[in-house]
Amino acid sequence: MIEVDSIHKVFGDGSETYALRDVSFSVAEGEFVSLIGPSGCGKTTILNCVGGIEPVAHGRVSIDGRPVRGPRSGDVGFVFQRAVLLAWRNVMDNVLLPIEVFGRPTAPYRARAQELLELVGLSGFAGHLPGQLSGGMQQRAAIVRALIFEPRVLLMDEPFGALDAQTREYMNIVLLRVWEAMRKTIVFVTHDLEEAVFLSDRVVVLTPRPGTVREIVPVMLPRPRTIAMRYSEEFAALARRLRDRLEFDVPTGAAR
Amino acid sequence: MPPAPAAEMPLAPAVPELSELAGDAQARRSRHRRREARILAVWRLAVLAMALLAWSLVSLATSPLILPGPGAVLVHLVRHAPLILKNLWVTLAEILLGFLAGSAVGIATGTAIAHSRRLEAIFRPYVTTSQAVPKAALAPIFVLWLGFGIGPKVTIAALISFFPLLENTIVGLRRVDPDALRLFASLGASPRQVFTKLRLPNGLPYIMAGLRVGVVFATVGAIVGEFVTANQGLGALIVIAQGNFDTKLMFAVIAVLTAMGVLLYDLVRVLERALLRRYNLGEGEIELHRMDP
Numbered sequence: 001m002i003e004v005d006s007i008h009k010v011f012g013d014g015s016e017t018y019a020l021r022d023v024s025f026s027v028a029e030g031e032f033v034s035l036i037g038p039s040g041c042g043k044t045t046i047l048n049c050v051g052g053i054e055p056v057a058h059g060r061v062s063i064d065g066r067p068v069r070g071p072r073s074g075d076v077g078f079v080f081q082r083a084v085l086l087a088w089r090n091v092m093d094n095v096l097l098p099i100e101v102f103g104r105p106t107a108p109y110r111a112r113a114q115e116l117l118e119l120v121g122l123s124g125f126a127g128h129l130p131g132q133l134s135g136g137m138q139q140r141a142a143i144v145r146a147l148i149f150e151p152r153v154l155l156m157d158e159p160f161g162a163l164d165a166q167t168r169e170y171m172n173i174v175l176l177r178v179w180e181a182m183r184k185t186i187v188f189v190t191h192d193l194e195e196a197v198f199l200s201d202r203v204v205v206l207t208p209r210p211g212t213v214r215e216i217v218p219v220m221l222p223r224p225r226t227i228a229m230r231y232s233e234e235f236a237a238l239a240r241r242l243r244d245r246l247e248f249d250v251p252t253g254a255a256r
Numbered sequence: 257m258p259p260a261p262a263a264e265m266p267l268a269p270a271v272p273e274l275s276e277l278a279g280d281a282q283a284r285r286s287r288h289r290r291r292e293a294r295i296l297a298v299w300r301l302a303v304l305a306m307a308l309l310a311w312s313l314v315s316l317a318t319s320p321l322i323l324p325g326p327g328a329v330l331v332h333l334v335r336h337a338p339l340i341l342k343n344l345w346v347t348l349a350e351i352l353l354g355f356l357a358g359s360a361v362g363i364a365t366g367t368a369i370a371h372s373r374r375l376e377a378i379f380r381p382y383v384t385t386s387q388a389v390p391k392a393a394l395a396p397i398f399v400l401w402l403g404f405g406i407g408p409k410v411t412i413a414a415l416i417s418f419f420p421l422l423e424n425t426i427v428g429l430r431r432v433d434p435d436a437l438r439l440f441a442s443l444g445a446s447p448r449q450v451f452t453k454l455r456l457p458n459g460l461p462y463i464m465a466g467l468r469v470g471v472v473f474a475t476v477g478a479i480v481g482e483f484v485t486a487n488q489g490l491g492a493l494i495v496i497a498q499g500n501f502d503t504k505l506m507f508a509v510i511a512v513l514t515a516m517g518v519l520l521y522d523l524v525r526v527l528e529r530a531l532l533r534r535y536n537l538g539e540g541e542i543e544l545h546r547m548d549p
Contacts, residue, residue: 053441071444078442084435088457088536100453101443129536 002027002050002153002185007059009045018210019045023059025204025213027153030183034196037206038246043189046211047155050187051076063153074102077146077184081158083138085130085145091117092126095145102149109148116144119181120174136167140174147182154186161191169227172198176225193242197235198225205245215245324504333508339493340512346489347478348516350406354413355474359467362418366425370455376426383422391416391477395484409481409489416477417470424466428459461537464528471520479513 009020020042027033035043048054049061052071061068063075077098085094095113096106117123120140130138139159146154159175160168172195179186190196196203203217219238221229229235308326315325324332333340369375369383391412398408432454440450482491490509497505532539 048438051442053438071442076442078439080435080438082433082435084433084439086436086454086457087538090536097453098443101440101445101449 001029001064002187003060003062004046004050005060005062007046007049007056007061009042009049009054009057021210021212023206023211023213025216027185027187030185032179032186032188032199032201034188034190034200034203035206036190036193036196036203036242036246037211038208039191040209041206042209042211043206044157047078047157047187047189050153051078051155074149075152077149077151077154079139079142079146079154079156079159081161083130083135083142085138085141087130090127090129091122091133091141094130094141095126095148097145098149113144113148116147117141119178120144134167136163136171139163139171143175143178147178147184152185154184156186156188158189158191160195168192168195173227175199180224193239193246194230194235197221197238197242198230203242205242217242217245321501321503324507329504329507329511332504333511336505336508340490340509343488343490343493343509344512344516346406347482347491347513350409350478350481350489351413351471351474351520353406354410354477355417355471357410358414358417358474359421359470361414362421362466362470363425363463365418366422367429369422370426370429370459376430383426387419387423391419392480395480398481399485404485404487408485409478412481413474413477417474420469420473421463421466424462424469425459428462429455431462432458457535457537460535461532461539464524464531465539468521468524468528471524472517475513475517475520 003026004024006022006024007020008018008022011017011019023042023046025033035046037043045054049056050063050068052061052068052075063072085091086097089097092110092113095117096109099106099109114123114126117126120143122137122140122144125133125137125141130141133141143159160171163171176199188196188199197219200219203219205214205217206212207214217238221232221234221238311323312325312327315323315328320328369379394415395408395412398411402408402411429451436454437450440454445453478489479491482489483495485492490513494506494509497503497509531537
């Protein structure tokens, strides 16, 4: 379980501008929660704080009751917008990178890595170099890399934002299959409302900078989710509700 | 006799198999490529022949003291091969010693500077400025300090090849994907792990490109050193030949120097290719503000 309790974050340039103000939410064990909000509202910062790679100024972040004070090896798996695979390592060696960094022997994890690669549809690609894979395939390898050490929490920072719409839809299905198989707690940052509704149990809507929690919207769609649900009235109503809650900074000046 | 029913006629494949077609296309492509390569080779030789011909014609019209013809230079080269060879070993030793020392110190210093943002910020302006120093102009000073032996030549060669390695090491180790750093941070990686697993493999192509330039620079350095203190070596031989009005020997030595430069460059290139292929790394760029030594 993740608890984000009233965190604040000030920009590091001494301007005393809040990047985040009084952000609180919690994520239950095995829950899928998305963060949405206008760009620059601090979604990535929140993820970094939960992952322990950025300190919080005020407030508290804890995972399973233990406060996060820095990266705790093995607790959190990150997936970024770009796959960030090391170009000189093949897929298998990229997947095993976290194990190496933790200083554990990699041999016992190979079979598991192979299983996970199969789960995301990359079974024949363990020996391929990242440059030989498509963007979507690279991102699937990155997901396996985040899962290989069985983290308690998966933090995903717009992981499919750079992919085309069709690939993204496919990746959503793959991710849900992985999540249903492993029941990880997932915090998922996206700017795509439909994606948030389709994947999540709850959606946290953030305001423009300084980011605060505007509303937390529960998604009551049944599981397992199917593509057909995207066209249901319930889905459309949820997406509309989220869109209404998102505040866009539309310039009000009249054109001359 | 009625003709055999059509149904029993063997169905000859009117359309060839797709794989055959693909094979055909491939064969045609490679045939085409081979032919193209032959044509280019012929043209390349033609350009060389024309250049040599032009050289010969001009040399016929001038004194051999000013411009000896290519044939005369070749004959001279063969006749003086022992003398040239004796001096070549000296120059080669200077180049290799200078190159090894310069690149080792360059890589080590670059690694140290790239290690901390603060160190880099402090040293950056000096690194850039020192590249603008015409290193050849330092040769007389090194002679003053180190005497007339092999010392000053090796030092100049080392100094000149030091800079491309310094610059390229810093850039290669520094220019890493910020998201990759975020990934390593999220895994709680130690600075040492970030270095060995991310920065070093990331920087290797740049360092290899630096070596490639470094070996050429070292050649220039050794020759410049020999110009200042004519004693032995190919640079010295040129100066002596000039004093004796032996223009043919000057041309012969320059030809040998050129061949040596090409050979050294190719040697490093082969090593670079093998290493990068071994580690699945892409080609590095040459990162230099100033290309001249």
